[in-house]
Amino acid sequence: MKPKLSAQELYIHRQKKRTVQIHIARSLILLLFLVLWEAAADLGIIDSFIFSSPSRVVRCFYDMLRTERLLFHIGITLFETLASFTLVLLFTLFITTCLWLNDRISKTLEPYLVVLNSLPKSALAPLLIVWLGGNYKTIIITGMSVAIFGSILSLYTAFTETDSEKIKLVKTLGGGRKDILLRVMLPGNIPSLLSIMKVNIGLCLVGVIIGEFIAAKVGLGYLIIYGSQVFKLDWVIMSILVLCIIAMGLYQCINQAEKRYLKKI
Amino acid sequence: MEPILECKNINYSYHSMTGETPALSDINFKLNKGEFLSVVGPSGCGKSTLLSLICGLIAPESGEIIYEGTNITESSRQRFGYMLQKDHLFEWRTIRRNILLGLEIQKKLSRETGAYADKLLETYGLSAFAQKRPSELSGGMRQRAALIRTLVLKPELLLLDEPFSALDYQTRLKVSDDIGTIIRQEKKTAILVTHDLSEAISMGDKVLVLSKHPGKIKTIVPISLDKNLSPLEKRNCDEFKTYFNLIWKEFESNEAET
Numbered sequence: 222m223k224p225k226l227s228a229q230e231l232y233i234h235r236q237k238k239r240t241v242q243i244h245i246a247r248s249l250i251l252l253l254f255l256v257l258w259e260a261a262a263d264l265g266i267i268d269s270f271i272f273s274s275p276s277r278v279v280r281c282f283y284d285m286l287r288t289e290r291l292l293f294h295i296g297i298t299l300f301e302t303l304a305s306f307t308l309v310l311l312f313t314l315f316i317t318t319c320l321w322l323n324d325r326i327s328k329t330l331e332p333y334l335v336v337l338n339s340l341p342k343s344a345l346a347p348l349l350i351v352w353l354g355g356n357y358k359t360i361i362i363t364g365m366s367v368a369i370f371g372s373i374l375s376l377y378t379a380f381t382e383t384d385s386e387k388i389k390l391v392k393t394l395g396g397g398r399k400d401i402l403l404r405v406m407l408p409g410n411i412p413s414l415l416s417i418m419k420v421n422i423g424l425c426l427v428g429v430i431i432g433e434f435i436a437a438k439v440g441l442g443y444l445i446i447y448g449s450q451v452f453k454l455d456w457v458i459m460s461i462l463v464l465c466i467i468a469m470g471l472y473q474c475i476n477q478a479e480k481r482y483l484k485k486i
Numbered sequence: 487m488e489p490i491l492e493c494k495n496i497n498y499s500y501h502s503m504t505g506e507t508p509a510l511s512d513i514n515f516k517l518n519k520g521e522f523l524s525v526v527g528p529s530g531c532g533k534s535t536l537l538s539l540i541c542g543l544i545a546p547e548s549g550e551i552i553y554e555g556t557n558i559t560e561s562s563r564q565r566f567g568y569m570l571q572k573d574h575l576f577e578w579r580t581i582r583r584n585i586l587l588g589l590e591i592q593k594k595l596s597r598e599t600g601a602y603a604d605k606l607l608e609t610y611g612l613s614a615f616a617q618k619r620p621s622e623l624s625g626g627m628r629q630r631a632a633l634i635r636t637l638v639l640k641p642e643l644l645l646l647d648e649p650f651s652a653l654d655y656q657t658r659l660k661v662s663d664d665i666g667t668i669i670r671q672e673k674k675t676a677i678l679v680t681h682d683l684s685e686a687i688s689m690g691d692k693v694l695v696l697s698k699h700p701g702k703i704k705t706i707v708p709i710s711l712d713k714n715l716s717p718l719e720k721r722n723c724d725e726f727k728t729y730f731n732l733i734w735k736e737f738e739s740n741e742a743e744t
């Protein structure tokens with residue numbers, strides 16, 4: 222006979238079942254998509270030369286690992302993305318702190334930041350490349366240019382929305398601006414910073430790919446552009462799929478960090 | 487005897503683009519060392535503003551605040567313990583680290599001060615919660631933690647803004663009795679803002695009654711109950727009722743005017 226479950230156990234049981242169901246459904250969608258794609262290509266419903274197919278993508282992946290140093294391309298794109306992400310983070314912290322320390326400067330600069338942020342950043346990329354040359358530093362800067370302005374604006378808003386009473390408390394305890402910054406502003410805004418970082422990692426990847434489109438000789442962005450020019454569409458689609466996996470992986474890293482932090486609190 | 491704290495003709499208004507809010511007008515009083523002043527007045531009459539002025543967080547528009555013979559400065563703030571109306575415990579710190587915040591800021595964190603903090607946690611029944619986050623505590627516990635955060639700095643002058651308002655009535659009686667006794671034992675000078683007339687009378691050596699809009703001193707009533715009694719015991723004195731009625735009348739006339 223089954224042992225009787227308490228209400229709490231029943232609740233947990235139901236919740237767990239729900240999560241499992243959602244995971245299964247998600248995997249099924251992916252599987253169905255791949256099967257349909259493969260079948261459509263096999264049966265000639267779509268032209269596999271243009272639309273490729275899962276099996277062609279996998280074959281292409283293995284071939285390119287050997288012949289085209291695919292891992293090197295992936296590594297370069299990953300490195301450029303992480304570098305621009307890290308730099309955006311550091312610059313955001315530094316510039317936002319400066320802005321927060323000087324109210325008048327921040328008010329003065331605000332419209333400029335807003336304009337730079339709403340500008341489509343891909344418009345800047347060609348200019349950057351002419352100015353700075355087609356090397357990996359330029360591509361890192363292109364990646365940064367996409368994320369940094371929004372990042373500063375968001376963190377600055379979070380800073381200004383910090384409870385003024387908390388600042389007052391630090392003052393009553395004899396603290397100055399340094400204490401307010403280190404003991405209220407920064408630790409208190411870590412949740413906002415984490416969600417800003419989640420947005421930034423995606424934007425940096427976008428920026429890096431734009432940069433590689435225009436100026437690079439290596440990287441996934443380069444493979445996509447080159448592949449489309451010589452009509453090796455397997456390359457293009459394979460690279461895009463690799464990009465999907467990278468984007469998801471990077472996002473998940475920060476997501477996990479955020480979860481762990483919130484749990485600790 | 488030289489007063490330790492003296493407020494001379496203080497005026498203060500809050501300014502914004504939409505207008506001026508006069509908060510305090512012509513405040514004059516003196517406080518001797520070791521004296522306990524209770525401040526009562528209707529909501530919005532400027533009690534919190536008065537404490538902020540004394541603590542030096544805001545500067546009076548006119549008038550002077552003199553502490554031990556000199557004007558209040560930023561550095562005198564370290565000698566005052568200001569307990570704000572709300573606890574403002576930081577969610578990203580444990581209770582113990584919240585309590586050590588002032589010591590960290592003033593760079594006074596050492597083995598002795600840490601041990602003193604633990605002793606206070608013990609005294610106020612929060613030892614078991616030292617490693618918990620503020621959100622895991624009840625309102626009363628949070629307020630006790632905020633009080634410890636103030637006391638652990640061993641301030642010379644205590645400024646308490648409705649420190650017991652989040653406690654239930656019984657705990658409130660007990661905690662205010664404890665704190666009243668501690669402050670008296672350690673011969674600290676203190677200013678207590680409260681809404682509770684009985685609390686004001688039982689804890690204070692003087693009761694300052696403020697009127698509304700802008701806050702003016704209505705009267706200062708010296709309380710001459712036996713100093714050796716604890717706040718709880720004072721509530722049983724015969725004179726207690728007389729004082730209560732006296733201050734209550736001041737309050738009533740206050741309401742009638744506005």
Ligand SMILES: Nc1ncnc2c1ncn2[C@@H]1O[C@H](COP(=O)(O)OP(=O)(O)OP(=O)(O)O)[C@@H](O)[C@H]1O
Pocket residue numbers: 500501507508509527528529530531532533534535536571
């Ligand atoms: N930061 C501020 N800006 C503008 N006006 C303020 C500000 N703080 C307080 N005031 C106004 O000043 C007056 C006095 O405020 P204060 O907080 O000192 O009152 P209070 O006596 O402490 O009230 P309560 O008993 O409700 O805590 C009120 O009319 C309030 O509206």
Ligand SMILES: [Mg+2]
Pocket residue numbers: 533534535571647
């Ligand atoms: Mg108040």
